[in-house]
Amino acid sequence: MLTQVQAAPGAGLDAFFSAASVAVIGASDDVTKIGGRPVQLLRKYGYAGAIYPINPKGGTIQGLPAYASVLDTPAAPELAIVAVPANATLQAVRDCGSRGVRGVVVLSTGFAEAGAEGAALQAELVRVARIHGMRLLGPNCLGAVNVVDRLVASFSIALEQSMPPAGQVGIVSQSGNIGSFTMRCMADRGLGVSRFIATGNEADVDVADGIAALANDSATRIILCCMETCRDAGRLIEALDMARRQRKPVIALKIGATEQGQAAAASHTGALMGSDAVFDAVFQRYGVLRVRSFEELLDVGHAAALLGADRLPTTDAVTLVAASGGFGIMMADAMVEAGMTLPQLADTTKALIREAVPTAGTNNPVDASAQMSARPDILLKMLTALQSDAGGSTLVLLLALSLYNSRLRGVYLEALAKVRESHPDRLMVLISKGPADAVAEINALGIPVFPSIPAAASGMAGLVRLGQLASLSPAAAYDGPVEKVDAAVFRNEFHAKKALAAAGISVPREEVVSSADEAVRSARATGYPVVLKIASEDIAHKTEIGGVALDLKDDDAVRQAYERLMANARQHAPRARLDGVLVAPMVRGGVELIAGVSRDPVFGPVVMVGMGGIHAEILKDVALQVAPVSEQEAARMIRSLRMFPLLDGARGQARADVAAAARTVARLSEFACRHAADVAEIDMNPILVRPEGEGVLVLDALMVPTSSNTPGH
Numbered sequence: 001m002l003t004q005v006q007a008a009p010g011a012g013l014d015a016f017f018s019a020a021s022v023a024v025i026g027a028s029d030d031v032t033k034i035g036g037r038p039v040q041l042l043r044k045y046g047y048a049g050a051i052y053p054i055n056p057k058g059g060t061i062q063g064l065p066a067y068a069s070v071l072d073t074p075a076a077p078e079l080a081i082v083a084v085p086a087n088a089t090l091q092a093v094r095d096c097g098s099r100g101v102r103g104v105v106v107l108s109t110g111f112a113e114a115g116a117e118g119a120a121l122q123a124e125l126v127r128v129a130r131i132h133g134m135r136l137l138g139p140n141c142l143g144a145v146n147v148v149d150r151l152v153a154s155f156s157i158a159l160e161q162s163m164p165p166a167g168q169v170g171i172v173s174q175s176g177n178i179g180s181f182t183m184r185c186m187a188d189r190g191l192g193v194s195r196f197i198a199t200g201n202e203a204d205v206d207v208a209d210g211i212a213a214l215a216n217d218s219a220t221r222i223i224l225c226c227m228e229t230c231r232d233a234g235r236l237i238e239a240l241d242m243a244r245r246q247r248k249p250v251i252a253l254k255i256g257a258t259e260q261g262q263a264a265a266a267s268h269t270g271a272l273m274g275s276d277a278v279f280d281a282v283f284q285r286y287g288v289l290r291v292r293s294f295e296e297l298l299d300v301g302h303a304a305a306l307l308g309a310d311r312l313p314t315t316d317a318v319t320l321v322a323a324s325g326g327f328g329i330m331m332a333d334a335m336v337e338a339g340m341t342l343p344q345l346a347d348t349t350k351a352l353i354r355e356a357v358p359t360a361g362t363n364n365p366v367d368a369s370a371q372m373s374a375r376p377d378i379l380l381k382m383l384t385a386l387q388s389d390a391g392g393s394t395l396v397l398l399l400a401l402s403l404y405n406s407r408l409r410g411v412y413l414e415a416l417a418k419v420r421e422s423h424p425d426r427l428m429v430l431i432s433k434g435p436a437d438a439v440a441e442i443n444a445l446g447i448p449v450f451p452s453i454p455a456a457a458s459g460m461a462g463l464v465r466l467g468q469l470a471s472l473s474p475a476a477a478y479d480g481p482v483e484k485v486d487a488a489v490f491r492n493e494f495h496a497k498k499a500l501a502a503a504g505i506s507v508p509r510e511e512v513v514s515s516a517d518e519a520v521r522s523a524r525a526t527g528y529p530v531v532l533k534i535a536s537e538d539i540a541h542k543t544e545i546g547g548v549a550l551d552l553k554d555d556d557a558v559r560q561a562y563e564r565l566m567a568n569a570r571q572h573a574p575r576a577r578l579d580g581v582l583v584a585p586m587v588r589g590g591v592e593l594i595a596g597v598s599r600d601p602v603f604g605p606v607v608m609v610g611m612g613g614i615h616a617e618i619l620k621d622v623a624l625q626v627a628p629v630s631e632q633e634a635a636r637m638i639r640s641l642r643m644f645p646l647l648d649g650a651r652g653q654a655r656a657d658v659a660a661a662a663r664t665v666a667r668l669s670e671f672a673c674r675h676a677a678d679v680a681e682i683d684m685n686p687i688l689v690r691p692e693g694e695g696v697l698v699l700d701a702l703m704v705p706t707s708s709n710t711p712g713h
Contacts (some may be wrong), residue, residue: 005130006204009239010212012135013205016144017105017195017213019079020049022069023101025092026083026108027053027061034107035083037155038143039064043161045150052077069095076100081143086110086121086552089139093125097132104129105153106138112201113140124205135209141200142176147181147193148219154198158184167192168578169305170217172210173226174199178294181222184188185298189438191305194219208235211250215243222305224251224297225288230279233603233626235657241285241475247309249466250288253297254279268683281625285633287469289462299455300462303429303448311446312467313427316340317393318460319386320365323372327398327453328365331431334457335396340464343391352385373408387423394427396456403438413441420445428462431456476630476666478673485675490701492535492579496701500684503671505664508587514580516562522583523558528556529586531559533700534569538576540702545572551586558583586695591656592686593638595665597627597672599680599706605672609634609665612686613645618642627669634665647689654691661689664696680706 028036033053039062042051052073053061053533060066067073068091070080080096082089082104085346096104111122118227122139129136139143143154148166158180164187173179176198183196195217197210207227214220223243230236256276283290291297304312318340320331332342342364345353350362356378361367366386373379388397402408420428430442430449439449450456467637488495497507511522512535523530534547542548546568549561562581571580592612600606603626610622623637638644638658649655664687672682681704688697 005133007135007209008212009208009235009242010216011209012133013197013209013213015079015135016137016197016205017146017151017217017310018149019077019103019151021052021075021077022047022049022151023052023054023067023077023080023096024083024151025070025080025086025096027055027056027066029061033083034155036062038081038083038152039081041152041154041159042150045152045159047150047152047417049151050077054080065172070099070101071095073099079151079153080104082106082108082138083155084108086114086118086139090121090124090128092392093128093136097128097134100132101134103135103137105141105143106136106200107141107143107155108138109140111139122201122203127192129204135202137197137641138200138205139203142180145193145196147195153301154180154196156180156183156517162187164193165190166219167194167305168193168219168221168308169193169224170214170220170222171224171226171299172197172199172207172214174202174207174228175226176200181518182226182294182297186224188300189298190443191302195222202231206231206235208232208239211236211239212242215239215246215248221248222301223248223250223308224301225250226297227252227254228256230602233282237282237286237475237626240282240288242645243288244469244472246288247470249304249309249312249469250286251297251462251466252283252288252290253292253294275600275606277624278313278603278606279608280624281623282603285475285625287466287472289465290541291462296455296458296462297671299450300459302443303450303459303463304466306443306446306448307311307427307463309466309469311425311427312469313394313460314467314471315392315463316461316464317343317345317391318396319345319387319389319391319393320396320398321368321372322365322369322398323368323402324400325361325367327400328367329398330453331398331456332365334453335460337459338457340457340460343393345389346391347385349385349389352388353382356381356385373402373411376411376414379411380418383419384422387426387428387526387574392426394429394460396431396460398431398453402430403432403435409438410524413438416442416445416447422449429456429460432549472564473632476628476633476669478628478670479564480670480674480676483674485678485703487620487705489679490705491537492582493533493701494535494579494582496682496703497698500668500698500701500705504667505671505684505698506596507662507701508584508696510582510584512580512582513562515670516559519558519562519581519583520555523555526580526583526585529553530585531586532558532560532565533582535579535582535585536563536569536573536576537579539569539573540589545569584699587688587699590688590690590694590696593647593661593689593696594622594683594685595668595687596684597668597679597682599676600626605669605676607634607639607665607669607672609637609661611641611646619681625669629666629669631659631662631666634669635659635662638662638663656690659692660695661687664698678706680704 026035053066112119605627608624647656
């Protein structure tokens with residue numbers, strides 16, 4: 001019996017890139033129509049396979065025999081391009097399935113993007129395709145292109161004048177226009193493209209499929225991804241991990257970062273938008289470089305393609321060189337702000353620079369003065385000295401006007417060619433606005449050129465990030481059971497902390513009491529001073545109603561505090577269900593952290609850690625990652641906080657127990673995965689991190705149930 005099965009990421013996409021025959025359903029003689037363009041482009045660029053135009057009228061289309069139906073072709077086409085009205089698409093897809101077609105590109109519009117009726121029709125397309133084991137790209141998409149084999153399953157105007165040169169850059173985009181513009185711009189830079197795929201509505205084939213297919217494609221070395229949203233977090237993560245394992249750098253232009261942009265993306269794609277910060281965390285975990293502009297996508301993508309995965313920088317050290325001290329300072333400012341470091345040159349290197357240019361300043365940045373380009377041999381001697389420096393940093397050379405001067409242009413091109421030949425493994429990056437033909441000559445030497453100082457700074461930081469791809473550890477994974485949690489954890493912090501304690505998280509000795517006498521007995525057993533807190537599932541923020549009493553030193557203080565807390569609760573929250581009062585030790589010393597879990601609509605449980613108090617709420621000094629996280633990853637999250645020096649012994653304070661804090665965050669993330677079906681949010685605030693070796697204590701905790709676990713559901 002045939003069943004519907006969603007394919008693994010990337011499976012079956014060879015039908016779109018390696019098909020030996022193509023049918024165009026809705027083919028036309030008019031090359032301005034969507035149905036006419038694919039036939040024209042396949043023929044124009046010399047696709048070697050069979051092309052079957054499909055049109056009910058039969059006859060001849062663009063010089064090729066046409067067929068009334070895909071069922072009538074001499075042989076079953078491996079790929080079909082569908083360019084008929086939405087109401088005729090379903091029958092076309094059914095015919096393709098019956099004929100044994102392996103992949104269908106639906107260019108047509110009028111589906112999920114058009115409303116409920118279109119969404120139902122789109123779902124039926126997917127059902128038919130999966131019954132026949134056929135991959136479906138689109139609908140409402142710009143298709144796919146294999147540049148190497150001239151296989152064009154697209155109507156993109158980016159291909160109207162010329163095909164991009166064949167190369168190693170693969171492009172996957174949810175937006176057809178952004179993706180095809182990327183392909184065209186790369187071609188204009190003289191950069192080769194391997195594959196292009198635009199996923200449109202993603203009824204079946206999605207962005208994860210595209211990334212996975214390119215990760216496993218021998219012709220692709222760099223992946224550029226233009227992304228609006230994610231419909232299936234698990235598939236995206238699997239695809240990004242494939243790219244990581246294959247050491248294929250992924251550069252992602254993720255749009256929809258603002259609230260307004262997210263609303264636009266959701267209305268455009270009909271997909272649920274996850275938190276932008278969570279996307280950042282996922283990208284970081286899998287070594288994906290996120291860029292914030294189309295220009296940065298092109299600049300860094302171009303540089304990464306020129307260098308290749310094996311020549312990407314793995315350290316953040318740069319040596320800056322300019323013919324002007326002012327430009328050198330500007331470069332230094334931008335590079336340091338981008339996270340790069342400027343190591344000093346070796347004394348031997350400085351001496352060699354002075355031999356070449358006696359007036360040069362030999363600190364980093366190097367003020368080489370205009371004398372460095374007086375003659376090719378002088379420039380070559382200085383560049384050779386810099387590239388021979390034992391520090392191994394990337395040389396970043398700024399050329400403000402030199403390439404526009406024919407004499408100086410010759411000097412630089414000659415010297416750059418020779419130093420590249422003598423030091424092929426050393427990295428060099430240039431900063432120059434042009435002219436374009438000079439930049440192209442420098443690019444041909446394998447030297448990236450950035451158009452401005454800020455672009456070079458962010459670009460270098462991005463290249464370093466990509467260069468560290470091979471050193472990334474596999475991400476933590478949760479493979480344990482998903483279990484129901486005791487509903488009592490939602491009642492008050494006592495039960496919440498009791499569950500956390502069972503998961504290996506340290507909490508103080510505590511007790512819930514229901515009278516002043518019991519409070520005194522518990523306080524004596526705990527040891528003075530103590531804290532009293534109201535216990536109620538209906539009062540999440542206890543301090544706001546006067547529900548907390550601190551530093552109680554004797555029996556009388558405890559009695560009075562108990563009565564005061566109960567009275568405050570009855571006055572300010574008269575309908576709240578009161579379990580009594582929590583008695584806990586008054587703990588001092590250490591640094592406060594906050595940690596918690598929230599449920600992202602796309603990626604599920606997400607764990608957060610930040611500095612406690614105002615640092616988390618006002619300064620937004622937090623780090624997050626999709627759960628689970630390992631202790632090592634949790635430690636990196638904590639160390640990434642801007643206020644981490646408070647934990648690291650700032651101003652002579654004792655260093656805090658960061659290892660215990662990381663262990664706590666990791667165990668919290670595992671707890672969230674184990675109880676993901678029941679627990680929507682967890683808040684541990686504050687977490688007192690004691691001096692190194694003394695551990696941590698979670699002083700307060702709150703758990704919020706999922707909607708299915710709340711009363712009335």
